[in-house]
Amino acid sequence: DGGITQSPKYLFRKEGQNVTLSCEQNLNHDAMYWYRQDPGQGLRLIYYSQIVNDFQKGDIAEGYSVSREKKESFPLTVTSAQKNPTAFYLCASSTSGGRRTDTQYFGPGTRLTVL
Amino acid sequence: DAKTTQPTSMDCAEGRAANLPCNHSTISGNEYVYWYRQIHSQGPQYIIHGLKNNETNEMASLIITEDRKSSTLILPHATLRDTAVYYCIVRVAGYNTNAGKSTFGDGTTLTVKP
Numbered sequence: 692d693g694g695i696t697q698s699p700k701y702l703f704r705k706e707g708q709n710v711t712l713s714c715e716q717n718l719n720h721d722a723m724y725w726y727r728q729d730p731g732q733g734l735r736l737i738y739y740s741q742i743v744n745d746f747q748k749g750d751i752a753e754g755y756s757v758s759r760e761k762k763e764s765f766p767l768t769v770t771s772a773q774k775n776p777t778a779f780y781l782c783a784s785s786t787s788g789g790r791r792t793d794t795q796y797f798g799p800g801t802r803l804t805v806l
Numbered sequence: 807d808a809k810t811t812q813p814t815s816m817d818c819a820e821g822r823a824a825n826l827p828c829n830h831s832t833i834s835g836n837e838y839v840y841w842y843r844q845i846h847s848q849g850p851q852y853i854i855h856g857l858k859n860n861e862t863n864e865m866a867s868l869i870i871t872e873d874r875k876s877s878t879l880i881l882p883h884a885t886l887r888d889t890a891v892y893y894c895i896v897r898v899a900g901y902n903t904n905a906g907k908s909t910f911g912d913g914t915t916l917t918v919k920p
Contacts, residue, residue: 750909797850799849
């Protein structure tokens with residue numbers, strides 16, 4: 692089946708450790724995105740990438756890093772510099788590539804808890 | 807990207823139409839209106855989008871005012887499974903330095919009651 696996968700669904704880490712969240716898509720989409728969601732709030736954009744080997748900071752990029760070495764994959768690393776990393780992390784992808792309209796499709800999310 | 811304003815919460819009786827409003831008074835000419843919904847602890851689900859014409863699909867209808875400053879998402883026959891947070895966003899598509907960014911506000915929590 693085509694879609695976006697995020698793993699794991701739940702992740703626990705000790706404070707001070709870096710952690711990498713996985714996001715893979717087989718939709719042949721050019722663009723990929725990472726959002727953070729805190730309880731009762733909307734989504735905030737962390738990073739996005741419109742093509743391979745290129746990415747831009749979103750609204751809350753501090754303490755996070757990404758890479759886009761392959762079209763299918765857009766891993767997010769939550770570093771120890773992120774002050775409050777416990778949150779629900781959502782990955783999305785869209786066709787982009789110059790089209791006038793491109794719909795974002797979201798993965799199931801990863802809930803990160805830092806102890 | 808333009809910001810959107812939505813009511814915090816709404817109730818709807820099962821089987822009745824749910825009309826969810828959204829204001830986007832600063833929308834620009836190349837921005838589309840998108841609607842998503844999020845059921846608790848899941849990723850947002852795409853519902854519908856439009857530029858200036860009204861749109862309908864198997865899930866919902868989207869009514870956009872002529873000045874494009876507001877829109878309404880209509881779920882024609884709401885069911886209990888439509889209980890979710892509904893997000894209205896505006897978004898530029900295409901490849902440029904600002905494209906791809908879309909701002910999700912806090913959305914409207916729709917509760918469908920039996």
